[in-house]
Amino acid sequence: MRTGTKDFINQWLFKYQTTVFRYERLSSIVTSFVAIVLVIFEYGFYLEKTDMLFIRSIIPFLFFVYITNYILRIIFTNYRWNYIKSTWVEGSFLALITFIGLFHFFVGFHFDPESNANYRHFLFGALVFLVLVESTKASVILSQFKIKPSTTFIFSFIFLILFGTFCLMLPKSTIGETSMNFLDALFTSVSASCVTGLAVVDTGQYFTEKGQLVILLLAQLGGIGIVSFATFFATFMSKGVSLKHKTIIQDVLSSEDLSSATGLLRKVIFLTLLIEILGAIAIFFAWDSSLEFNSMTQKVCYSIFHSVSAFCNAGFSLFPDSLNTSITGDDTTRFFHHGIIDLRHMYGLHMVIGIIIIFGSFGFTTIEEIFSPKKIKDRLKNPWKKYSIGTSISLYSTIILIIVGMLTVFFLEIDSLREDRSLVESLIAAFFQSVTTRTAGFNSMDFGSMRPATILVMIFLMFIGAAPGSTGGGIKSSTFYLLLLSSIGIIRGQERIVVRKRTISDDNIKRSYSIFMFALIYNMVALFILSITELDNPNIDILPLIFEQISAFGTAGLSMGITGELSSIGKVVIILSMYIGRVGTLTLALALSSTVNTNSFKYPEAHVMVG
Template identity: 85%
Template sequence: MNTGTKDFINQWLLKYQTSVFRYERISAIVASTLSIVFVIFEYGFYLEQTDEHFIRNIVPVLFIIYISNYALRTVFTNYRLEFIKSTWFEGAFLSFITLLGLFHFFVGFNIDREVNQVYQHVVYAALTFLVMIEITKVSVLISEYKVKPSTTFIFSFIILILFGAFCLMLPKATIGESSLNFLDALFTSVSASCVTGLAVVDTGQYFSEQGQLVILLLAQLGGIGIVSFATFFATFMSQGVSLKHKTIIQDVLSSEDLSSATGLLRKVILLTLGIETIGAIAIFFAWEDSLQFNSFTQKVLYSIFHSVSAFCNAGFSLFPDSLNTSITALDTTRFDTGIIDLRHMYGLHMVIGIIIIFGSFGFTTIEEIFSPAKIKDRLKNPWKKYSIGTSISLYSTIILILVGMITVFFLEIDSLRQDRSFVESIIASFFQSVTTRTAGFNSMDFGSMKPPTILVMIFLMFIGAAPGSTGGGIKSSTFYLLLLSSIGIIRGQERIVVRKRTISDENIKRSYSIFMFALIYNLLALFILSITELENPKIELLPLIFEQISAFGTAGLSMGITSELSSIGKVVIILSMYIGRVGTLTLALALSSTVNTNSYQYPEAHVMVG
């Protein structure tokens, strides 16, 4: 093709570029909307056979639209080679879908029914993935709107929660004919999205496989943050990451450097998926032979569910009483034969406990400890110290776990030694201490624990996990800085120093702000709950305090009163789970107006304190 002909074609393409791109955007919106509707109808409703055939005949047309749109963007863009290189991920995925569709068109009718069913699941999964790609393209335009990063972060959770509640209300999300009412669906969605684990219904018995999958996805997206996943996909598709996206990711991951936030995010998500995969494999082999799964697939799915739930500190379990379950198969609809005794599966407890610890470390800590580059660097220089943030996360986690373990062991020794050996009692105490800080699993009955043990558990839940983790609470680093600052004030120190590094006044003020917001909110919530719930003879004050702090700390533990809460009580707990996840200070910054700082300073005033 000579230069003149090439220039003529390019000019002709440029002439219609705006119109074509407008059509491409409109068609993409229509295709994505129809894709969402079809996926919801296919997996959420019981359809007539004619309706199923109608939807499945339309689905290939949606794929054709997606493929055609990509082809149009490739042809009408100004720099085609650069466009193909920058969108290689989307192009490769669409190419795979095209080959799969052609294979099924020519060969699929000769494949047996079960393989065709698997193919249909793959088709809808691919359709969902394409919708996620389109949502990602929209999300990167977030910088064009004058909205605070903190506001964007908290509203992303609201959108996720409402969509999750809608999905859990669908007929196919539950077993039987009755659907979940809105308040209970909202409660469950908030609990999953905010990785708490409190439940008003039995997750394993009440929800179908579709409902359990929704809960699992909510926990995964809520654990890292839906904006984080959108940014992750944007980096793969080279859509560009806005400054506002980077600010949100920096806050979510507690990254020190704004410029490296997106790079850290990619490492963190890949490490997260890697740890969850290894965890699922470890859990798979930790199930004892006494637990007889109905099929290999069920065993795999249960392993994946509990691995994700543990790492995200979500605390959801598919067993009636979490890891404290001790029943026969006759007492459950999920198992056909055998005894379901998880109380004494101590290998399983240790595996899940370790996964929980990884999830509570914080993403920056995980990246610094487990990324291949950092491990290689550590082998070359074994005496190199971890960063101050990682050190605080590690030391505070170890100390708080030991405090909880020793407390549970010595205060509950009588109940522990009834059916456990000394070593088994140590493991049970360790596991309960680990899960109390934010995870939500339980291998002991909290309703029968002594009040001093419960008070220590409340203290641990209020502190929560490390910053930048999937857990809630005021965070271990906040408590550490408050402790150092208080000791420093008593000693008359002008500044707080850790490992020859001065902790900034901004960090100290932020810690005190988080603590005060958390304290005031929990007192206010408990005041409302004491009015609405204590008329119920089944609810006492200590279990109510435990429930509220568990919700705020996204710990997900309960003394058995969650299902007994009134409608107002459930709303209060919903708000507590949400505020505990997004963070009190983040919520305050989102709701506050901008204050102009002044360079002048008023004379100091003396106020009597103490």
């Protein structure tokens, strides 16, 4: 009898399952949209007290809808216990919200004024979490649409950029009575999302803490990729990952195996957060005692901001002239003490940030292979075991390029370095500038006073950029390495390119040449346009313009001081350069190209005179 009753109930529920799920899906979308609007109004606008009370009165109803929808999904799903196990994180969180709501309603517990703000932040944070859960469910449906993974990847950045632009234009994001104009907000959002670091305003002085938090989140999401975070969140929430997600992650992380892409992603996310946390702790203790923060909270926030900015190679700093800042406390509204703020000579800080930058520029697969506990354990058992070819190329090319840049800066700029630095301090300054030039965007020296020869070498380093699968830009160090080997091989008459008894495939070589040609042609076109748009500006010469363009394309974020003086069209060109440099010229070309017919057949060979 019980079995019959159970079957009858299940049949009745199955009859209305599609309708209930449809309305549940619709109500979740509407609720999430309302939640986003409430969060934006709460933290983005200056509201009257009545408006604030009205917004906060809606929150319990939103939670009620989320909880009700979850219960309905459990009731009407076919395999209830499996569903509960697969969504235990969401279920546990909603149970916690339910407990807090019931406790608050029946017990009548009132929070004191000091903790009231924390409780409010918790409620809005809970809303944001639930919106992320709903967004993850929507992203899993991605595989149902016939869209190229490369197209999905580039449009994810466009979405992130536009959302960041909107957030930066909110009144509470900037200091002062007027909001940021659209073009400057777009420029800043692109620079943060594409982890570049070029800025048209002083980040530390112009933006409020909320605006700085937006920039930090854009850099974090842009560094690893918003699709990567969505995929990680989906696996964490046990929502499953589509094949298209895996393909995108494989491209982002330069993973060789599609099946292991999501596993690698989880390791990468945890290693990223671990390095950023350890980096923030190291930066916290690296601040010189002469720099007096207003509070411990400010010191912690500044440490976290610069750690994330360094690892993501974003290059944003909360000081007026990055790490080349040397001012008094009277010159900034952020520090109430009247002491000297001299980051220029904080060499311990430079070394810490430089090391964090190097970790970020290695590439995620390299980081996982070198620093994952399993690989370290295997390395201890077999110290002579070699790294994979990709990791070896990333590791050795990074070291070589850092040394080349360091020696260049040291010997060409020795006069300016030794003016107020010892020999060791000069070497540290040259090392830091070489590290950050390739993609990071911090500076501890004045680029406007450097020799043209030094600037040319730095342009070369910025064009190469970081390792593949990293947060950096440029054509990538492995691309340059393969181009170099291929060119030498052609001159020597070699039929194949061999590295460590392994043949480099023709596809890799062709891809490297394609990336190089796309990058070269695009930068030439961009420079041609900039030379026209900035022609009437007497403060901008051609060398700073080339430096600015290559810095934008390589997402290096360094400037010779002309970013804020660019015309509107010039800023648009730099915006496009930062975006294309981040998503990759080849990725953009593949996304925009249509499918071509195979050309596996072969015509008679023709010989063309070259050289």
